[in-house]
Amino acid sequence: MEYSNNKEYALRLDQEDPLRSYRDKFHHPVQSNGQPYIYMCGNSLGLQPKAVREYVEQELKDWENLGVEGHFHAKNPWMPYHEFLTENMAKIVGGKASEVVVMNTLTVNLHLMMVSFYRPTTERYKIIMEYSAFPSDQYAVQSQVSFHGFDPKESIIELKPREGESLLRTEDILEVIEQEGDAVALVMLGGVNYYTGQFFELDKITEKGHEKGCMVGFDLAHAVGNVKLKLHEWNIDFAVWCTYKYLNSGPGSIAGCFVHENHAERDDLPRFAGWWGHDKDTRFLMGPDFNPIKGAEGWQLSNPPILPLAALRASLDLFGEVGIDALVEKSRKLVAYLEYSLSELNNERIEVISPKVEKERGCQISIRVIDTDKSLFEAISEKGVIADWREPDVIRIAPVPFYNSFSDIYEFVQILKSVL
Known part of the structure; x- marks a missing residue:
């Protein structure tokens, strides 16, 4: 597949994504300026599905109204x-x-x-x-x-x-x-x-x-x-x-x-x-x-x-609803686009250490930062990226198919490019 390193291309991929509506079924952390973070940390903690509150509140309600009888008579019996x-x-x-x-x-x-x-x-x-x-x-x-x-x-x-x-x-x-x-x-x-x-x-x-x-x-x-x-x-x-x-x-x-x-x-x-x-x-x-x-x-x-x-x-x-096959299919597209976008940076300060073969990886790309400290990770964090640092030298990026988009990847790479 041929990729393009521009925002319009990323937006087009998002429009063609059959799972795009599921992004809105999750809560997204928001920065102090009101803009959502670019959340690439689902390999550490997944975002909260919006339905969680309803599911949990149902059990709180049954506990409130039924006490121990909720084990047998709750809407969803606890036993x-x-x-x-x-x-x-x-x-x-x-x-x-x-x-x-x-x-x-x-x-x-x-x-x-x-x-x-x-x-x-x-x-x-x-x-x-x-x-x-x-x-x-x-x-x-x-x-x-x-x-x-x-x-x-x-x-x-x-x-x-x-x-x-x-x-x-x-x-x-x-x-x-x-x-x-x-x-x-x-x-x-x-x-x-x-x-x-x-x-x-x-x-x-x-x-x-x-x-x-x-x-x-x-x-x-x-x-x-x-x-x-x-x-x-x-x-x-x-x-x-x-x-x-x-x-x-x-x-x-x-x-x-x-x-x-x-x-x-x-x-x-x-x-x-x-x-x-x-x-x-x-x-x-x-x-x-x-x-x-x-x-x-x-x-x-x-x-x-x-x-x-x-x-x-x-x-x-x-x-x-979605099935793991559809999620894996989108995951592979997201990671391939991320891999392409990182290669376009052509910067000697970073190296992708994750497998290049599709079947040998999931949705995580690990970026080794060459001969430096945590400052690069801190710089992208300040610009609105939530990712994950692992000592001694790796930034872990995980575009999760349920709630990450191709535009997320484009914006992340632009931020990384600006601080390299």
């Missing part, structure tokens, strides 16, 4: 409320409804999954993860390894890009699994790397891990709602994610979890149990013996928080 989100969430991640549950927060879910799927022995105890993964993943993995009595320095294998490169090559990941696999209990990567925006080939990684007898799981915080996922088809053992980035559920909101149906009825898998994971038909008999629900719901601990669920449901209903 099964998390089930109202399952179908749309399952479609987004490419799983069956029985394989998906909304619960807890991301790192809590990661620990719960590792209780079940990281079962080290004296011969097979290592974990493979990417170098410089998101810190929370590093801390979780290190603590689990230590909990089992192993030394993290000897037990964690970190995948590093080749010298002089920013991205991991799939063949290098597979080679490490092949070489180390007999001693590896778990392969656990981020689905999309938070720093570079690289979308790993999860299907190939999973296949190779299973070939070597490893369990395979992924942190999909930067992948869910961003890229096309097929967790069931790819035979992934487990996955966890947050919902406040591309799923627009609000700061620190509830998270999600996938457990493949292969493990639905495995009695040999240990787990940390809680009463909300107990069989629904006998849960309120309050018996002493835990009888887990078959499927991902069996890993639940406590009854879920209704107000965060309501906020997330408002967003997931939009995903249900």
